[in-house]
Amino acid sequence: MATAEEVKKLAALARIEVGEDELAAFTKEFDAILAYVGQLEALELPEAGETPPLRNVMRQDADPYEAGAYTERIAAQFPAREGDALLVKKVISHE
Amino acid sequence: MPQGRGLNELTIAEAARGLRAKAFTVRALWDACAAAARERNGELHAYLELFDADDAAIAAAERRIDTEGDAAPLLCGIPLAVKDNILIEGRVASAASKMLEHYRATYDATVIEKLREQGALFLGRTNMDEFALGGSTENSAFGVTKNPHDPSRVAGGTSGGSAAAVAAHLAIAALGTDTGGSVRNPASHCGVVGLKPTYGAVSRAGVIAAASSFDQVGPLAKTAEDARILFDAIRGADPLDSTTAPDGLYAAPAAPERLRIGVPRALLAHAGLDAGVKARFEETLERLTAAGHTLVDVEIPSAAPSLAAYYIINFAEVSTNLARYDGIRYGLAARGDTLLADYVRSRTEGFGPETRRRILLGTFVLSAGYIDAYYKKANAARAALRREFATAFEEADVIATPTMPTTAFRIGEKSDPLALYLEDAYTVLANLTGLPAISAPMPAAGGLPAGIHFTAPHAGEARLFAAAAAVHNLAAAA
Numbered sequence: 034m035a036t037a038e039e040v041k042k043l044a045a046l047a048r049i050e051v052g053e054d055e056l057a058a059f060t061k062e063f064d065a066i067l068a069y070v071g072q073l074e075a076l077e078l079p080e081a082g083e084t085p086p087l088r089n090v091m092r093q094d095a096d097p098y099e100a101g102a103y104t105e106r107i108a109a110q111f112p113a114r115e116g117d118a119l120l121v122k123k124v125i126s127h128e
Numbered sequence: 129m130p131q132g133r134g135l136n137e138l139t140i141a142e143a144a145r146g147l148r149a150k151a152f153t154v155r156a157l158w159d160a161c162a163a164a165a166r167e168r169n170g171e172l173h174a175y176l177e178l179f180d181a182d183d184a185a186i187a188a189a190e191r192r193i194d195t196e197g198d199a200a201p202l203l204c205g206i207p208l209a210v211k212d213n214i215l216i217e218g219r220v221a222s223a224a225s226k227m228l229e230h231y232r233a234t235y236d237a238t239v240i241e242k243l244r245e246q247g248a249l250f251l252g253r254t255n256m257d258e259f260a261l262g263g264s265t266e267n268s269a270f271g272v273t274k275n276p277h278d279p280s281r282v283a284g285g286t287s288g289g290s291a292a293a294v295a296a297h298l299a300i301a302a303l304g305t306d307t308g309g310s311v312r313n314p315a316s317h318c319g320v321v322g323l324k325p326t327y328g329a330v331s332r333a334g335v336i337a338a339a340s341s342f343d344q345v346g347p348l349a350k351t352a353e354d355a356r357i358l359f360d361a362i363r364g365a366d367p368l369d370s371t372t373a374p375d376g377l378y379a380a381p382a383a384p385e386r387l388r389i390g391v392p393r394a395l396l397a398h399a400g401l402d403a404g405v406k407a408r409f410e411e412t413l414e415r416l417t418a419a420g421h422t423l424v425d426v427e428i429p430s431a432a433p434s435l436a437a438y439y440i441i442n443f444a445e446v447s448t449n450l451a452r453y454d455g456i457r458y459g460l461a462a463r464g465d466t467l468l469a470d471y472v473r474s475r476t477e478g479f480g481p482e483t484r485r486r487i488l489l490g491t492f493v494l495s496a497g498y499i500d501a502y503y504k505k506a507n508a509a510r511a512a513l514r515r516e517f518a519t520a521f522e523e524a525d526v527i528a529t530p531t532m533p534t535t536a537f538r539i540g541e542k543s544d545p546l547a548l549y550l551e552d553a554y555t556v557l558a559n560l561t562g563l564p565a566i567s568a569p570m571p572a573a574g575g576l577p578a579g580i581h582f583t584a585p586h587a588g589e590a591r592l593f594a595a596a597a598a599v600h601n602l603a604a605a606a
Contacts, residue, residue, distance in 0.1 A: 040488065047447065047491045048454070048468075049484055050476040059485065065546045066489060070436040074501050078508040090370035106234040112461030119457060122467050 035063040135160035136297045140354040143300055144202045147193050154190045154205035154249075157300075161207040161251055165298040172274045174283070174292040176212055177220065178252040189247040202357050204247030209299035211290050212253040213260055213336040214345065216240050223336045224268040225258045227459045227478030237334025238369065239303060239345050239362040246361050251299050254289030258480045260307050260338040261446060262286050263548050264537075265314070267482045272539055275317060277576055281536040284314030290348045291318040301349040301358055307338045308438055309531075309555025311346040312567035312581060316531035319569045319577030321355045321596055322348045324555075326586050327562030328373035330359075331366035339445035340371075342438075342559040352568060352596035359589060378587035381525075383594040389416060389582075390426035390524025398432075400533040400550055405578050409530045412570045412580050415602045426520040426527060430513040431557055437506035437513075438556035439549055440493050444503050446483075447490025453478060485545060514561045521585045526595050529554045531567040531579035554581055564589050568596035571603035 037056050040063060044051045051059055104117055113120035135157050138146065146152055158181055169175050189205035196204075210216060213223040215233035217240075222228040236244065243250075257267035265273040265288025273288040275281040276296035283292040287304025291314030294302050304311040306324035315322025323346045330345045337343060347358035365372045391413065396406060417423055455461040455474025462473035479487070493502035520527055532551060542548050558565035563586060567579035580599055584591040 043488045043491045043495075046495075047451075047487050048471040048475050049479070049487060050472055051484070051488075055481075059488070062485065062545055063489070063492075065544075066439070066549070067492070069546055069549075070440050070493075070502065073433055073436045073440070073505045073509060076433055076505070076509065078505065078512055092367040092370070103234055106232075107458075110231060110234070110458035112455070112458075121456060122470065124467050 136164040139350045140357050174289045175252040201246035207249045207251045209254045209293040209302035211304045215334040223259045224256045226269045238331035238366045257286035260286040275536045284317030286310035288314045294320045294348050306346050307342045308552050315567040316579030317536040322567045323355045324565045326564040329363050331369040333368035337449040339442045352593045356593045380587040381585050383590040387421045387525045390527040392428045402534045408570050424523050428516045434513050435553050437509035440502045440506035443490035444494050447487045510560050526582040529581050531581040535576035566592040568599045
C-alpha cells in the first residue's frame, strides 16, 4: 500500500511537486497500478538469460561539425544567456 | 486518376503515378491536402500546427519529377504529416507538452532528412499524447484529437493526430512513433494501416525519447503498399543512433504466398476483448483461410503477464529519459529562490498529470529495495516472452490477434489510468520483443473501424505487408 507520505517522497526525488489537492487521487491510482504490475512478483521465471553477442556500436570519432555551426540555434533555446553562454544561478557561495 | 476523388484522397502510389503522368502538379496535390487540413482541423484537431507551403521544396519536387520521371523517388512531391515528437529543423517540436511548447528543433531527425532527400513535403506537426505517454491522445497539453469516423470518440494514441490526419485525408500519409502500440492503436481506431518496424530498423536520432528500449518510428498510411513505401524510405542503420541494426543482422525472412497464420487462442479469452471485435477477428481469419492461407494454434503463455512487465519497464525508462527536462538549458523554465526550486517548479509546471504519474512510478520501481521485485523481474518476463515468440515462429509465418480489444471509446470515458493501460495488452508484445508488427483495418460493413494485428520475426516486415495486403484484398473482394 502506497501512502501519501511515500508519494511525496518519490515526488521530491523526481524533482516534482504533487499538490495537496492531487495527493489523495495520485496515491489511490498508485495503489491500483502497483497492485496490477505487482502480479509479476508471483511468477516463477528463469533468470533473464544469456547476454546476446556484443558488437561495437560506437561511431568513428571523426568528421566533427564545423565549430559553431549549431551554437546560435542552441543558444537561442537558452532561458537566459550572456553572449553564447548559458546563464545560470550561482550555486556555490563563499559566504 | 480515379474519378470523383479529391487529390488529397489519393494514396502515395496513386499520387506518384498521377504526378509522373502529369495528371496534376505537385502544387495542386499540396494545395488539396493543405486546404482539406485547414478546413477540417478545427473540428478534428489532428494537427497542432499547419506549415506554410515551402515554395522552393514544391518547385524542386516538380522539377525532379520532370527530369527524372519514373526514376524519381516515389515520395517526391508527396505531402506528409509528422508527429510532434520528430524534429524538423527550425520548427517547434513540443511532444504535445507545455514543457516544450516553444522549443524549436536545432536539426532534422534522421527520418526527416531521409524524407527530404526523397523530395517529400511536410504539411504540419500532429497532435499526440504528451511525450507519447497514453493511448488516446487525451493526454495532449493542447487538447484532444477527434476520431474522423465519430468526432465524439478518441482517435486512439499516442499518434492520434497522425492517424486522424491520414484517415480524414488531411495528408497522404504520416509518420508516428510506437512505444507500446502508439502507431497501431490509432491506426486500428481510425481505420488506417500502421507499422511498428523491427527494433533498430529505423533511426531515432532526432526523435524525442519516451522509453528507449521500445521506441520505433513507423508509418501510418492508407494502404499496406504505402506503409511499405514510407518504411523503405526511412529505414536503415544510422551512425547517429547506435541502436540501429546494420543490414544483415537478422536474416530477413521471406514472405510466402500462402501464409501460416499463428493464432494464440488463449489471448482471445482476454476479459476486455469486445464481443464485436472478436467476431470480426474470427470472420477475418475465416476469410483468410478461404483465400488460401492456413491457421495454426500457437501458445504464448507469458503474453498475459507481459503487460505488467511492459509498464514497469515503460515507467522506469520514461522517468529516466524525462530527467533531462530540468528547466535550465531549454524548454519551460520557471524560476524560484534556489536552484532546486528552479528544477521543481519547471518540472511541475511543464509536465501534465499522466507524465508526472509515470515519472513517480518509474522512480518507485527503480528505487533500492524494489528494483529486484519490479524492474529485474520485468526483464526476466521479457526474455521469456522473446523465447516463446521464437518457438511460435517455428510453426507460423505471422501471429495474429486483434490490434485493440475494443473500438474507439468516447472521449473522457476511460478516466482511470489503469483501465487505459489494459487496452495495450496485444500491442505491447511487439515492443517487448523488438518484433515488427502491423495493424490493418478489418473488413466491415459500416460501424467503427477495428484492426487486425500481425507480428513477424525480426526483419520480417515483408510478411507483414503481405498479410495486410491479404486483408485489404478481402475487403476489396466483398
